[in-house]
Amino acid sequence: MKIVIIGASGTIGSAVASELAQRHEIIEVGSRSGAHQADMGDIGQVRALFARIGKVDSVVVTAGKLHFGPLADFTPEQFQLGLGSKLMGQVNVALVAQQYLNDGGSITLTSGIVAEQPIRNGAAASMTNAAVEGFVRGAAIELARGIRINVVSPTVLEESLDAYGPFFPGFEPASASRVALAYRRSVEGAQTGQVYRVW
Numbered sequence: 686m687k688i689v690i691i692g693a694s695g696t697i698g699s700a701v702a703s704e705l706a707q708r709h710e711i712i713e714v715g716s717r718s719g720a721h722q723a724d725m726g727d728i729g730q731v732r733a734l735f736a737r738i739g740k741v742d743s744v745v746v747t748a749g750k751l752h753f754g755p756l757a758d759f760t761p762e763q764f765q766l767g768l769g770s771k772l773m774g775q776v777n778v779a780l781v782a783q784q785y786l787n788d789g790g791s792i793t794l795t796s797g798i799v800a801e802q803p804i805r806n807g808a809a810a811s812m813t814n815a816a817v818e819g820f821v822r823g824a825a826i827e828l829a830r831g832i833r834i835n836v837v838s839p840t841v842l843e844e845s846l847d848a849y850g851p852f853f854p855g856f857e858p859a860s861a862s863r864v865a866l867a868y869r870r871s872v873e874g875a876q877t878g879q880v881y882r883v884w
C-alpha cells in the first residue's frame with residue numbers, strides 16, 4: 686500500500702513509519718520536515734499537499750498541537766490552539782483525503798487517553814481528544830467506497846516521560862513501538878469507527 690503519514694518525524698509518527706515501512710510504501714509529511722511539508726490547520730495547504738501526492742491507499746495522522754495549563758489561567762486562544770491544530774487539522778486531512786483515497790482505503794487519526802482519563806492542566810486536551818473521537822464515529826457511517834476511519838488513543842509514551850511524565854502521575858506508559866501496532870491494526874485491518882486504546 687501507499688501510505689501518507691502526517692507527523693512522521695514525531696515520536697509516534699516515526700514509530701508508525703518504521704512499523705508500516707516493513708510492508709508498505711511510506712510518504713512522510715511534516716510541518717517542517719519529511720518529503721512534503723504542510724500545516725494541516727490550513728485546509729488550503731492540505732488540499733495542495735494531496736494534489737501533489739495524488740492517489741493513496743491510507744492516510745495516518747500523528748500530529749497536532751495542544752496547550753496544557755491550569756484551567757483558572759486558560760484563555761480562549763489557548764483552547765483554540767488544540768481546536769485549530771489537533772481537531773480541525775485532523776478533520777481537514779480527513780475531508781480532503783477521502784477524495785484521494787483508493788476504494789477500500791483508510792484514515793487513521795490520533796486522540797489520547799485524556800479523552801477518557803482527565804489529568805490536571807489537561808482540560809483542553811480532554812476536550813480536543815474527545816472531539817476527535819466523536820468526529821471519527823460520525824464520519825465512519827458516511828464515508829463512501831469502502832473507506833474506513835479509526836482513531837488511536839495512546840497513553841503517555843515511555844519515550845516522553847521526561848517531558849510529560851509529571852502530568853501523568855500513576856499512569857502506566859506505553860512504548861512508541863507498542864502504540865504503532867494500533868496504527869497497523871487500523872491500516873491493515875477491517876474495522877471502522879473504532880477507538881483503539883493503547884492503555
